[in-house]
Amino acid sequence: MKILLISDDKRARDRITAALGEQAVEHEITVVDTRTLQKPDELAAVPADLMVIEGLGREAAPWAALERIVARCPQLPIVVATSQQSAELLQLAMRSGVREVVNIDEASLRDVMQRMLARIAAANGHAAGKIIAFIPAKFSCGATFLATSLGYSLSKRSGKRVLLIDLNMEGGDAALFVSDKEPETTLADVCRQIQRLDASFLAACTVTPYPGFSVLAAPGDPESALLVKPEHLSAILHVAVNNYDYVILDVDRVMGGVSIHALDAANIIFVVIQAVLPYLRDARRLLKIFSGLGYSQEKNRFVVNRHDKVADISVEDIEKSLEVKISHVIPNSYRNVISSVNQGVPLAVLVPNDPVVHGIEAIADTFCNKPAESRSWINRMFNK
């Protein structure tokens, strides 16, 4: 990974490099001084996947330069590191569009850098796995059913390793959609012993109901759910993307820190909707949140679930009303889906010819043949 470090202070640079720990050698770090911020041509000559800036104070010009960079490429990951997190500085950062302002202490730096690097690794399709998030526009849209069904079909059709992480903090039951056994360990157990986290510990905490398809279950109770912090998810994703080909996140519709982290980290977000007015209203609200979070339109896919061809609201109506393209339509199959969910057996195993299965396999096939995009952010920013 190429990290562009903009700083005038050698000690600060050392601290930032130290925060990468043993991983520092895996990255190519280029250091330039803060004046370079105002020389876009010089900046463009430095290839980078992540920009870390240290030493910005109250002076307006560097912030204005930063604002121009953010405006041209809102997805460029930028971290501002500072020793003085004043309200004024946070305001300047917010105005320039930078979302990550971090204290220049090693723990905070390590957390933010790991999170950013995991996200970039996934986006660049390095050895790392692709992160696919599912979120219901409104409760009970079918997000968990589709996420688990996709997990099964994707592993089966691609022959690759898929990990589904259930991030529903209360009452998450994704594991039981594909297995009839209560999971013995959950996401909360991984968080409880986060210092033990590596590929084998993560695998040991999952259930693997079918070869190539594992599930890390949601915390079983509200108390355990409180253990799960965004920084845990960063660390888990960092390990997951390097050990699984696809990581599917079943994201909680309640927009807390963990949900936002999950959506941030995802390469693709499937928003599951149904052709019913209240669902569409909530989908619109969700889209507003996505736009506030700076997600590009390419990141989102919209799935209409339980579609009925003779419904009052057509797919075209939904597209017009939300101003988005619907990428997949999954029919309603009440009896078969309910049997699948009740038995904890994927529908593709239970009723392979159900039209819902064909719809899910069509989603899986969009991943099987497409290589991930691998251009760096900075190149995109300068249209290279």
Ligand SMILES: Nc1ncnc2c1ncn2[C@@H]1O[C@H](COP(=O)(O)OP(=O)(O)OP(=O)(O)O)[C@@H](O)[C@H]1O
């Ligand atoms: N295509 C479908 N056809 C028929 N029934 C479906 C379909 N998809 C989902 N369902 C039903 O809808 C119910 C709710 O689905 P699911 O739990 O996946 O929704 P969700 O969006 O994850 O909800 P939550 O907000 O609780 O997380 C399931 O129990 C399932 O029976």
Ligand SMILES: [Mg+2]
């Ligand atoms: Mg769910």
